[in-house]
Amino acid sequence: MDTQNSTNSFDQAPKKSPLIFRILRRILIFFFIVIVLLVGSGFIIGYFYQDQVKKYVIVELNKQLNTEIIIDGKDINFTMIKNFPYASVDFKNVKALDAVQSKNKDTLFKAGKISFQFNVMDIFHKSYHIKKIEIENVGLKIRIDKEGKDNYHFWKSSTDTSNTAFSFALEKIVLKQIQVSFKDAQTKQTINVLIKKSNLSGEFSDKKYSLETSSDLFINHIRVNDINYLKEKNIHADISLHVDNMTRSYKIIDTKIKIEDLLVEVVGSVINVNKNSIVNLGVRGKNMDIKSVLSLIPNKYKGKINDYESTGEFYFDATLQGSWANDQVPQIKADFGIKNATITEVKDNVVLHNVNLKGHYFNGNKSDSKSSEFIVSAFSAAIDQGSFAGDLSLYNLDNPSFTGKIKGTIRLDKLQRFIKIDMLETISGQLKIDATYSGKEKNISSGNYENITTTGYLLMTDMNIKLKNNALQFSKITGDFKFDNNDLVVNDLKGNISSSDFELKGSFKNITGFIFKPTEDITVDATLHSNYINLNEILANKEEDSQSKSKYKLKFSEHIDANLNTEIQHLQFRKFDATNIKGIIKLQDKKMMVDPIILSTMNGTITTSGLVDGSDSTKLVVTCFSDVNKINITKLFQELENFGETAITDKNIKGVATFKVQFSSELTPELEMNMNKLYAGIDMTIENGELNNVESMKSLSRFIELKELESIHFATLKNQIEIKNQVITIPKMEVRSNAINIMASGTHTFHNDINYKIKLSLNELLSKKAKQAKKQNKEFGEMADDGLGHTNIFLSMKGNISNPMIRYDSKSAVQNVKQDLKVEKQNLKTILKDEFGMFKKDSTLKNKTPKDTKFTIKWDEASKKEEEKKLKKPKKKEEDDF
Secondary structure (H helix, E strand, C coil): CHHHHHHHHHHCCCCCCCHHHHHHHHHHHHHHHHHHHHHHHHHHHHHHHHHHHHHHHHHHHHHHECCCEECCHHHEEEECCCCCCEEEEEEEEEEEECCCCCCCCCEEEEEEEEEEEEECHHHHHCCEEEEEEEEEEEEEEEEECCCCCECCCCECCCCCCCCCCEEEEEEEEEEEEEEEEEEECCCCEEEEEEEEEEEEECCCCCCEEEEEEEEEEEEEEEEECCEEEEEEEEEEEEEEEEEECCCCEEEEEEEEEEECCEEEEEEEEEEEECCEEEEEEEEEEEEEEHHHHHHCCCHHHHCCHHHEEEEEEEEEEEEEEEEEECCECCEEEEEEEEEEEEEEECCCCEEEEEEEEEEEEECCCCCCHHHCEEEEEEEEEEECCEEEEEEEEEECCCCCEEEEEEEEEEEHHHHHHHHCCCCEEEEEEEEEEEEEEEECCCCCCCCCCCCEEEEEEEEEEEEEEEECCCCCEEEEEEEEEEEEECEEEEEEEEEEECCEEEEEEEEEECHHHHHHCCCCCEEEEEEEEECCEEHHHHCECCCCCCCCCCCECCCCCCCEEEEEEEEEEEEEECCEEEEEEEEEEEEECCEEEEEEEEEEECCEEEEEEEEEECCCCCCEEEEEEEEEEEEEHHHHHHHCHHHHCCCCCCCCEEEEEEEEEEEEEEECCCCCEEEEEEEEEEEEEEEEEEEECCHHHHHHHHCCCCHHHHEEEEEEEEEEEEEECCEEEEEEEEEECCCCEEEEEEEEECCCEEEEEEEEEECHHHHHHHHHHCCHHHHCCCEEECCCCCEEEEEEEEEECCCCEEEECHHHHHHHHHHHHHHHHHHHHHHHHHHHCCCCCCCCCCCCCCCCCCCCCCCCHHHHHHHHHHHCCCCCCCCCCC
């Protein structure tokens, strides 16, 4: 049994392979043989025809090139295998010079490889039709000079290749690693682009064909007039279009361009007519990331955009229709918007959320900026616990007129942390607004807006502001404002400026024009009430060094016309202190007027009218007329800082002063007075006065040792004093006291140089004391009797007040005696005339004397000499002493 089975197995025939495998094996063998034959044929044909083909291609290319090509013959290869089913002529390390008429030519491009590919059968027909071009590793430099001449027209445009054995019937172009540098000196444009990879396919030689392209590019920069519009961006483009070379038109079937993460779709058509392009395009962007959109904004226009991050959807849908040429642009319409976006200020992490915007742009029927419009039809956002919404329309973007509205409630601290206004250090409070606004275009000649109107209201609550580089604190400010066309009505505005407080009510006419136009005028008609104002703080120079003394600056705007009814309970400036201030303050043409203003100060009252003229920006001209009634003269010296003097200060003088003052001077904007321009006329009365420990009076003790000179009390002093050219001129002034009567006149400069004439009249008791104290007073005879029992001492005081030279003034004493003699002589003449009818020819006598008078009176020699002196030519007028 087993033997039989074994025999049957041995005698059984082997099984055949399935039919399908046999067929596949034969096909593979067939293709292998074909490939071997083709490869072998390629080597054989390439070997026998390579020189012929290379020579022919080079000759034909040279006929059509307009520039010099530099290549080593060893770098030209012919192959039928590498690009099969195409045969190709490959050029390596190719260099082309600029296509310009010049001996000095730069390099137009360098190429690592240029491959011209055609059908193998063209070799046998000796008619070469280039079907495909591959270009790799190219550096291309395109230039246009200031005259518009370029360097890239290296292909002879007049060459007709239709009847030649060498032509281009391109079906595919492959570009790899093409670095393109473009510079146009005329338009100041530069472009630097790397074409990483680009495949273009189509029947390029046909009159009509479909073009398909897929490209990857990297934009290093696209710069116009030093503004970089696109920098370091990856771009991928898939383009499908129909090309009609007969009408030079292009119909875009489907084009998708992706700039980084932004996808833009383009459809439409372009027709070239002469040098113009007629476009009809639609451009659409959907679901675009806001951050990516903002990244496309040129750095010049970004400002602080880099400080923000955003999320949300941005979209736009635009059309371009019309002619596009050097001096023409098509009509552009675009609808755009933002949906449910958030914008975050990165540093402080302040978020603007629920941002929505809808807008429209149209460049106008004339396709220019004058007829263009930009409209934000709806905008809304929320920040912290506040929100706001509004709209804005701009017409004529060359010189915009505008309309819009805004409504919202917002916390100012959050808003400041989000937008970062540079001039503000801190701000807090709440702002509520509901307003509409509109304005016509700017005035062409002035370049400013002149017709702006607003309506609505604005409320400020508990606002606190701290400005940078400013010591002032603006606190607890509340305001209720109403917009009325071009004016602002202040229903109530109150708050504090550092330690000062204010409450203002009134109107600001043309305030919007003043804000938008620096040269526009504003009129203020308001009332100001304050419990306390500290001008030391308010006028402090903002730019002062923290270690320097306080400085002040006062400047007036020529565009502010103000009428301010003022009531201030308490005001301080330096040491000056005043209360119950009431009056009208006006500001017009850079001049501030007070007319009048009444205030209480120094235990008295002052009524003044004045003018501060700031029309010259380098100085302030001050004039005023004041009535000062019964003020404490000690406080006057204290609060006016002793008038800058040290000779007589508030520690030396007491009394109650009433006077009229006419004052004028010039000050710098820092309120420093020009003493050379100071003038003052003072008509004064001082009652119950005292002079205590005055150094100039103490100097008299060298002549009269009297303790009474250390403290002089007087009931009333009247005089008129003039201050001019830094000189105080004091006419005859008599100070009557219980101790001594002093009559003085002279001058006192601001440098404390003095020139006084002094007459001391002593009563009998003091006269005896003076003679005992200073015996030389009697010995030298400087003391004179006035005929009434009073002794007079005449002195001159000259030099500097710190060390004056005081001398007996014998000249004044003699003149005083002579004057007394003249008076006595005149009295005697009158008696003799009346009694005896003498001196009838004397013009000084009014009554006539009898003709028959026989009496003769002879005067002493001194009187005779005095009479003779009158007949001589007068000498230079003596100084009026007493």
